[in-house]
Amino acid sequence: MNRHTLNLAVFALAAVVLTGAALSWANAQRRNNRKTSAATAQLQNRAEAATDESGAPDTRRDVFISARRAPNAAKFGEGTWLNSQPTTLENLRGRVVLVDFWTFGCYNCRNTLPTLKRLDAQYRNKGLTIVGVHAPESDYEKGIENVREAVQRLGIKYPVVTDNDYATWRAYGVQAWPTVVILDKQGRIRFTHIGEGYYEQQEQIIQKLLAETDVATRTAEDKTDLSQQRGVNMEERVVKSEEEWRAEMTPQQFHVMREKGTERAFTGEYDASKKHGMYVCSACGNPLFSSEAKFDSGTGWPSFYQPVSEQSVGEHVDQAYGMTRTEVVCARCASHLGHVFKDGPRPTGLRYCMNSVALKLNENNSGQN
Numbered sequence: 218m219n220r221h222t223l224n225l226a227v228f229a230l231a232a233v234v235l236t237g238a239a240l241s242w243a244n245a246q247r248r249n250n251r252k253t254s255a256a257t258a259q260l261q262n263r264a265e266a267a268t269d270e271s272g273a274p275d276t277r278r279d280v281f282i283s284a285r286r287a288p289n290a291a292k293f294g295e296g297t298w299l300n301s302q303p304t305t306l307e308n309l310r311g312r313v314v315l316v317d318f319w320t321f322g323c324y325n326c327r328n329t330l331p332t333l334k335r336l337d338a339q340y341r342n343k344g345l346t347i348v349g350v351h352a353p354e355s356d357y358e359k360g361i362e363n364v365r366e367a368v369q370r371l372g373i374k375y376p377v378v379t380d381n382d383y384a385t386w387r388a389y390g391v392q393a394w395p396t397v398v399i400l401d402k403q404g405r406i407r408f409t410h411i412g413e414g415y416y417e418q419q420e421q422i423i424q425k426l427l428a429e430t431d432v433a434t435r436t437a438e439d440k441t442d443l444s445q446q447r448g449v450n451m452e453e454r455v456v457k458s459e460e461e462w463r464a465e466m467t468p469q470q471f472h473v474m475r476e477k478g479t480e481r482a483f484t485g486e487y488d489a490s491k492k493h494g495m496y497v498c499s500a501c502g503n504p505l506f507s508s509e510a511k512f513d514s515g516t517g518w519p520s521f522y523q524p525v526s527e528q529s530v531g532e533h534v535d536q537a538y539g540m541t542r543t544e545v546v547c548a549r550c551a552s553h554l555g556h557v558f559k560d561g562p563r564p565t566g567l568r569y570c571m572n573s574v575a576l577k578l579n580e581n582n583s584g585q586n
């Protein structure tokens with residue numbers, strides 16, 4: 218080995234040592250960073266949990282609001298609907314709803330359209346409904362023909378409702394164009410963002426909310442419902458995704474039971490039925506009402522004065538349409554069945570007003586004899 222090659226060898230060795238040192242320093246730094254961010258995340262979680270205990274409605278922007286503290290969304294004001302029949306939040310129960318406050322003359326609003334159109338195309342069949350609330354800035358933007366022309370020219374396929382009197386705008390406390398509000402399947406506000414951007418966060422939140430099931434939300438977060446489901450074991454419960462339900466139900470059944478719709482009065486199979494037997498949930502077979510408790514209410518829907526057992530149904534307060542009603546759900550699969558009112562006959566004074574399509578009569582098994 219001559220002097221020259223020795224020098225080279227020393228140099229190479231030094232380089233290896235230095236590189237090694239640099240690498241382990243970088244690794245240590247990375248480890249530290251990871252530790253720091255994990256610690257920060259833990260602190261943040263703890264802070265969230267602490268503020269969450271207050272139970273007060275959480276109206277912060279740009280953060281994912283927990284279901285327990287999410288405020289209920291206001292209903293849509295009167296307006297002209299484009300791209301869909303007039304609809305309500307009640308009709309959209311069971312779907313994630315993105316409400317976009319916009320106007321066609323607003324440059325920033327138009328910048329958000331590619332994202333909104335993509336989300337509509339990608340998630341509409343998975344349970345997302347986008348509603349564009351068109352709140353005009355100028356008189357020109359109030360003209361329905363101008364709105365119609367703009368919606369078509371901009372290639373908007375999702376429902377748009379005009380808000381010329383700003384009733385919806387005010388009800389949601391909106392201050393600027395565009396504002397995006399994302400509601401969960403129960404119609405609660407889980408995310409709000411003003412202005413362009415936050416597209417990735419919006420998509421992630423939509424995915425999270427689509428994955429939430431009614432049953433999971435209720436049992437985890439609504440103590441009232443939890444106590445009302447006490448008779449049904451967790452293992453006995455039927456939990457399916459909305460897509461699974463949709464695949465095995467008729468469209469009408471899905472609309473009523475998963476989207477909380479109501480069948481037209483006097484059209485259901487069991488409205489006038491006097492047959493004896495046990496009415497079970499048409500989705501999961503859970504026994505709900507004995508024909509012994511059925512009475513003719515004259516309303517056009519099968520009516521009962523009591524469920525077969527306290528544990529067979531769950532109830533919770535429904536404030537859609539500006540009314541306070543008590544919704545009745547199947548305790549086993551959480552499907553919507555109808556409502557209960559306090560104007561029924563003796564002995565209970567209750568009227569369980571059900572949708573025929575949510576029931577199936579198993580004849581000669583009334584549970585009474």
Ligand SMILES: [Zn+2]
Nearest residue numbers: 498501547550
């Ligand atoms: Zn059921």
